[in-house]
Amino acid sequence: MNPLHRFTTAIEAASRLDRLSSKVRSIAAPLGRPSLVRDGLTGRWLGHSVHPMLVAVPIGCWAGAALLDVSGASAPAARRLIGAGTLAAIPTAATGVADWFDTSQAEQRVGLVHALLNDAAIALFTASWVARRTTRPTAAKALSGVGLAMVGAAGYLGGHLAYSRGVGVNTTAFQSGPSEWTRLIEESSLSTDEPVRATLDGLQFVAILRSDHVDVLEDRCTHRGAPLSDGTVVDNCVECPWHASRFDTADGGVEAGPASVPQPAYLARLVDGWIEVRRDESGGLRQHPTGSAHGSG
Numbered sequence: 001m002n003p004l005h006r007f008t009t010a011i012e013a014a015s016r017l018d019r020l021s022s023k024v025r026s027i028a029a030p031l032g033r034p035s036l037v038r039d040g041l042t043g044r045w046l047g048h049s050v051h052p053m054l055v056a057v058p059i060g061c062w063a064g065a066a067l068l069d070v071s072g073a074s075a076p077a078a079r080r081l082i083g084a085g086t087l088a089a090i091p092t093a094a095t096g097v098a099d100w101f102d103t104s105q106a107e108q109r110v111g112l113v114h115a116l117l118n119d120a121a122i123a124l125f126t127a128s129w130v131a132r133r134t135t136r137p138t139a140a141k142a143l144s145g146v147g148l149a150m151v152g153a154a155g156y157l158g159g160h161l162a163y164s165r166g167v168g169v170n171t172t173a174f175q176s177g178p179s180e181w182t183r184l185i186e187e188s189s190l191s192t193d194e195p196v197r198a199t200l201d202g203l204q205f206v207a208i209l210r211s212d213h214v215d216v217l218e219d220r221c222t223h224r225g226a227p228l229s230d231g232t233v234v235d236n237c238v239e240c241p242w243h244a245s246r247f248d249t250a251d252g253g254v255e256a257g258p259a260s261v262p263q264p265a266y267l268a269r270l271v272d273g274w275i276e277v278r279r280d281e282s283g284g285l286r287q288h289p290t291g292s293a294h295g296s297g
């Protein structure tokens with residue numbers, strides 16, 4: 001096995017991290033509770049996670065400062081870059097913590113080590129910035145060099161979370177329903193405002209009978225994959241059973257996070273007692289039809 005893979009597997013299995021995890025959870029609890037702040041940090045307004053976008057700022061600043069250090073170019077510019085990167089790391093960390101709340105136990109362990117490495121890097125860059133003000137350039141460069149190494153290690157673990165564990169990705173990205181009208185479920189199987197699971201060609205949907213029409217979404221929650229058919233209908237939305245994201249049943253739009261990616265929605269119609277569905281060809285599957293799936297196509 002690849003040694004790096006062994007390393008991440010060991011962290012995932014390290015139950016001794018759980019006590020610290022639960023302390024962090026209780027300290028950062030406001031970022032984990034449903035609120036507009038949490039939705040802002042997890043990216044409902046953006047359409048995907050905010051964290052990967054923000055990490056570019058501190059990393060870019062710190063890497064730029066390192067290049068200036070190595071080249072012997074402007075010391076004041078390097079100091080400003082270190083300061084800017086350190087300040088930018090604060091909101092970046094907040095978005096990471098908000099994403100971290102809804103991960104599995106193994107993922108929380110990796111996320112915790114990722115955060116500790118970044119915290120250590122922030123401390124080192126802060127010390128480097130102070131050292132630069134007190135004209136101790138060699139120590140300052142050494143501190144920021146070690147800090148950059150910490151950021152690299154943290155980045156590896158962040159990449160593991162995103163690309164190996166699927167944290168922060170759209171869980172429906174590789175799914176695609178029918179492009180032609182296709183029978184999904186008999187209307188008689190549905191009860192008003194009760195989410196019902198239906199399977200078509202191996203893909204699961206949730207059908208919801210509203211007062212005068214049926215709405216159909218993909219069943220797998222875009223956030224972390226929960227079955228929305230186990231959720232409940234609240235107002236115009238279906239609420240996810242795992243983390244309480246709310247998706248508009250008509251177009252899959254995210255009305256409450258932590259989900260940030262809309263739920264794929266389908267056109268639907270009633271024909272001979274069957275609900276038929278198809279993708280919205282006018283805008284494509286990911287364009288989520290603006291009208292709900294109404295009685296006839």
Ligand code: FES
Pocket residue numbers: 102221222223224225226240241242243244245257258259
């Ligand atoms: S799985 Fe997290 S909100 Fe649905």
